Amino acid sequence: MLKWLVRLFIVMMLGAVLGVASLIGIYFYIKPQLPDVSALRDVKLATPMKVYSRDGELIAQFGEIRRIPLQLSEIPQPMIDAVLATEDARFYEHPGIDPIGILRAATVWAVSGRPQQGASTITQQVARNFFLTNEKTIVRKVKEVFLAWRIEQNLTKDEILALYLNKIPLGYRSFGVGAAAQVYFGKEVSELTLDEIAIIAGLPKAPSMLNPIRSPERAFARRNVVLGRMLDTGKITQAQYDEASKMPIKARYHGAETTLHAPYLAEMVRQKMVDQFGEDAYTMGLHVYTTVTANRQRAAKEALLEGIIAYDTRHGYRGPSAQLWKEGEPQWDYNQIVAHLNKEPAYSPLIPAVVTNLGDKSASLVLKNGKQAELNWDGIKWARAFITDSRQGNAPKSARDVLKVGAQIWVREQGEALILAQIPDVNAALVAMNPADGAIEGLVGGFSFELSKFNRVDQARRQIGSNIKPFLYATALEQGYTLASIINDAPINQWDPAKGPMWQPKNSPAVYDGPTPLRIGLAKSKNVMSVRLMRAIGLDTYIDGLTRFGFPREHIQRHESLALGAAEFTPLEVVRGFAMLANGGYQVTPYFITEVKDSFDKTLFSANPAAACRGCGTLAAADMNAPDAYLNVPGDWRAQCAIDPVVPNNLAPQTISAQSAFLITDTLTTAIWGGRGWMGTGWRAARDLKRRDISGKTGTTNESRDAWFSGYTPNLVATAWIGFDNHQRALGRAAYNPNMGRDQTAGGEFGGNAAQPIWIDFMKVALDKVPEQPMPVPEGIIKLPIDGETGLLSHSGATTTEYFKEGTEPTRYATPSSDGNRVYGDGYYGEGPVSTDDLF
Template identity: 50%
Template sequence: MKWFKRIIIALFSLTLLGVGAIAAAYFYVLPDLPDVTTLKTVKLQTPLRIYSADGKLISQFGEKRRIPVEYEQVPQQLINAVLDTEDARFFEHKGIDPIGIVRAAFILATTGKKSQGASTITQQVARGFFLSREKTYIRKIKEIFLALKIEKALNKEEILTLYLNRSFLGNRAYGVGAAAQVYYGKELAQLTLPEMAMIAGLPQAPSAANPIRNPVRAINRRNWVLSRMLEKNNITEQEYLAAIAAPITAEYHGAEVELYAPYISEMARDYLAEKYGEEEAYTGGYNVYTTIDSRLQQLAQQALRNNVYAYDERHGYRGPTKVLWQPAAAIPANESIIEQLKQTQGFQGLEPAAVLKVGEQSAQVLTAEGQIITLEWQGLKWARKFISNSRQSRAPKAASEILNVGEQIWIRHAETWQLSQIPEVASAIVSLDPHNGAIKTLVGGYSFHTSQYNRVTQAKRQLGSNIKPFIYTAALEKGYTLATLINNAPINNADIRQGTAWRPKNSPDRYTGPTRLRVGLAQSINVMSVRTMRYVGLEETIDTLVRFGFDREDMPKNESLALGSPSVTPLQVVTAFSAFANGGYRVEPYYIDHIDNAYEQTIEQSNPTFACTPEIDDTPNDTLPALITATELTTSAETTNELSQAVSVNGCPIEARHAERIISEQTAFLITDALKSVIWGGGDWRKGTGWNGTAWRAARVVNRRDIAGKTGTTNESRDTWFSGFNPKLVTTVWVGFDDHSKELGRTAWNANGEKDQISGAEAGAKTAGPAWNEFMKNALANTPEEPSQPPKGIVSARIDLATGKLSRKTDHTSAFEYFVSGTEPTEMATEPQQQDDIFIDDAVEELFQ
């Protein structure tokens, strides 16, 4: 009995000692224990995502790939796989597993090694959120007490959800949602049993068991997970055998980018980083929804690429990128060639290739993927030798004049495979909704891969004749009409403010005497623009340009202004042209519709300017619809239409911000109508009075009567523009070199070219125009034309085409013209006049001759 009492006393003492030790340990670590209730509002580090207006992923930023999931979204078999592998008694214990602790202690005592962990999932959550991974006793003690506190603060489903979203699973994937996408390109619900088992085996060794880097160890780990599931009766023997026989199908999947639009995504990233700081922007889980229309953006990117390829190819072939072996040497093995080709990354549809064989009018090439392709003559014949931007060699007659065996070249696939090269010319395209300023497309250059410089927002280039609609706007406001005669004659009295004898010339150098304003704008006649500005006055012209959104400091105070010497960005230009399309309002361009946080709550909402004025003064209060605040307005097409109907008067949202009216509706209509003549011309070709505007190619390609536009070219063709619109979409295209000293040059007729090829001096209509034509044709396809309706205050009168005076004739010498009521001519024409037949391209405009 004495020994029994001693044993009882000893056990009791040990118990007290253990309790005391635990209490002492608790109070020792208590000051260092964090507040676990923060887990209820924990913010997982989730990457920044940029989307188009229609919800397509444009880009993702952030080092950690994480796709947070709710407990209900995780397949039960994946939960079983994780629990069977990591913590089979998870739903039974209170945060720590005594059996696991005893097992780990026994292994430590018998081997002296800490090879067996005893951490429950709750403990792993405690360690992952609050502690380091170092194997020390004090960390283990903290981990245990934190686990007990977590079990009191959260339920089991909440703890398991944190674990499933937090665990690092290799390849920058954090959480099972990201792992499913990274390894299999799937959502959780689409995973197979072997794939679930593979993911469940990753938390303890994400590198060693990585199915991409270590497939052998990964399959062993997967099969062990499956054996645990079988042991726990969560799968059948048949399911187990089928699963372990399944091959590894994992491969790396990047973020599921559905729309490649790097320039706009970089703008959104920059905005978030500046506002919230880079760390918060990249980890805060923000979802930015832009105003970009995915269909239009893809069309814009394709139109820009096609256009710069066309420019680049008509100016000649600059030769191979390198020589891999000499033609006289033995051809290396294909494997060796492929290895060299893989050192060059393809992009924008361009692929590196090596020339294996040159035929009479064909060539055989090898790609980096090991594919042997035959380049037919159709894909080679364009390649005249490049001499300079203004000179090319004669057209080749044989493939040997173009290529040699052993050369590394670029190829791309258009209708067929063809020889290509990286364009040196730069370009930009941007489109707006003219009624609220939403940016629908934005392409800042040919390739973000080669240059991150965003030419839409950063490049200030000379405007050229794109300025003329604004010059004539100022003249209409001061009393001119579209029928006003302006002398198309050489200017001999130089502008002394230039410092030199500046005498502007027409291009081509042709003068027709007194000419109607409509014709002068449509044919971009330089001296008429200068005389018009003299009529308006330099300061008043600058004031008008500033109203359209151009910066006053960019406006030179001399007459070169009339021909477009100011340097502006394409975004400024497209915004200014929007005023003609929307009836005279200056909208504010914007590219972010709204921003959601990680909890799908909208934290920022666009508040755009609408191009309208609600006329509510005479509307009884009881008939007005219920109002909403401006911050609740959205600008997606469908929602905007709904809001316009629900909270608008005459189609104008009442509580929205309203754009500033900068010109009258009547002036906007008249300039728009004149800009249609830039495309469609005028007169009667059958009677000899027909004439073309500078953008006559747009009429052939786009072939719609509701489009209007203006070409633009500067000195020595350094900058070329085309800006135009229909009532729903306004677009500006710029083409030039980033090095402003380089000229776009000219091309000679190519005997191997197509019948409708472009040749001669580069200019707005020929260099920028084709991209606008292609884009607008496709963008407006399957949409009805919207014939213009003259606004109140506009009248029409039949005028004599030669004099601009009233005419009683109804033949080819007269036509109807629009006027602001009260400005129509009152004098009748008395003598017949002959109108010259003019067919003009927008050629080089010499600003400083």
């Protein structure tokens, strides 16, 4: 017997030696294929890109992987307990491989005939998730064992656990417990209840099968298994188990919890980041901070939607989007309607609904969310029939004139009431900018990003109309003209056959005032005066002037119609041009990203925009960007500049004089407030905003295909555009609707009544509690009494006063003739270089 025991012992020793030798051999065979686990110390977890407003509100998240990286200290202890109890109860005791766990799993397999317990430790799962695939092969399992042992030699247990809790896939593209808490429950991981913790802790085994959204019954059972293991390990009490195990499953999908709606801006950011970082931008955890503030971005969105809807409703109702059943057919029941509506998209602020019953002045509805509601007459009465863009049908007298039972319609909420609505055909854009440095403060590129990704702010080239005139007049001032220079406001009837078909520009309205100062011509937007002025300074000089405002030369056609805005520019280019009038003539560049950080909060980019510097003295444009240019500025240049701090060698080029910018700004204030006995084209802004520090200009193209309004204060400039994406479609006319009372817009569509209300609604919010800040008068500007009819100096009883650049002021006086009329002098007025051909 002893002999056999000795032989058995020898065999066992030989087997052990051979086993160890085999393991050593396998290790050295596989060793060259094993990755360096020390890389885990500096691992960069794939994390989505997040886009924020300047004040920290989440605008968007890009990237398929949802992950919220957490330190182990940020994960609540019950979550750690639940994961350990379920996945690896001896995690803090074994060296990466758990022989006891392997033996237990093998025993259960042998008894039951099938594998019921996993033997992989958390360290092995980390090895697999970071370095290996999920293929079920012996080689992969051996590599996993060796890698787990290596990981344990290089990392602490807490570091390994933190990697696991951040890396583990948990379904719905969520990786890690932080992302899972947000995806399934819309919470921070620290806010989860015990039953919710147990649901997440049960997911690693099979995220797709145990998913609480897709398989709530399986998730319920798995959750209770997790709670049972926590009870067995003493991590929860019996009372906690009893309470948590009875809780119903309340999980639902939560997208990224964006708090600020700015999809057009978010797409601009996404493109910029992909251009900079490639496809890695989606996984490197970028935090991108934009220039917009939440308050102004929300104001821009609401103003644009209201402007589009206001235009759309006054032009008539185009009918329901579908008729689900007709008269005489069986009516759908509530469940059928809800099932149908749940498949329909919703384009905020529009909600799909179905008419289930009609009264004389009301309609009963079922909304997409299953809510049953009443649509009252105040929400229906606007809906006279749309015939064409310039014709509407009769005002309805009953709800039955507009709707039918079974109609699928759109509604929108207005306070507690519902309003009948429709998806607009028209579209619009609004962009607001800080004129000091070009920072975008609000941007909306259309009615709905879901309907159209086309960003009309920076992609839509549209004719600018009279929005171009301030730049023509500013160019004339740079050529020596003054606001008192007289141009004849009279019809142009001359025709040069060599120039092709006869072109006869006309005023709108067709009112002609005769000899008129430049200030009045711009404030009243006189077309023929603009043409005469352009002819006087020369077309090429005018084109050069436009490029000084940042307008691209390649989009400027050399034609006289350029005086009236025939060129096509984007709203972003237009707002940039007006920013130069607001900031003293500095050509700032629009930008929309202030800072980019990586997932470790390291700054990868910080904006350093070229900035305007009011009060920095008169520097040549070439000098403004030269290093040490600020040394030539008297006094404290930092205090004088429009923003603080400004990097001295990053001042924006000044391409027009501060004096010309001021004179045009003051004239565009006249365009808002008007003069004695007349209103400016932007009079609605004076009525609604009641501020004296606003300047602005309307713009309308031929046949009203495009309507614009651009306006500004010294610290904020905004441009609004409205029109159809189809360039050939005009904005048309809206007849008076007797159902809508006196406070309505009727007649033709122009910049003043179609685009300006969008600008006004935005400015009401953007300028709320901002004190009036009149444009500072720059050095080199003087104010003199002049004769309003001639633009010459007045001896006495001056009809007005006017600003002039020093050296351009008139030197002669208007002299009354014997009959009491003014004597104008040598065939030109106001000392401006205007020929008699241009006057008459």
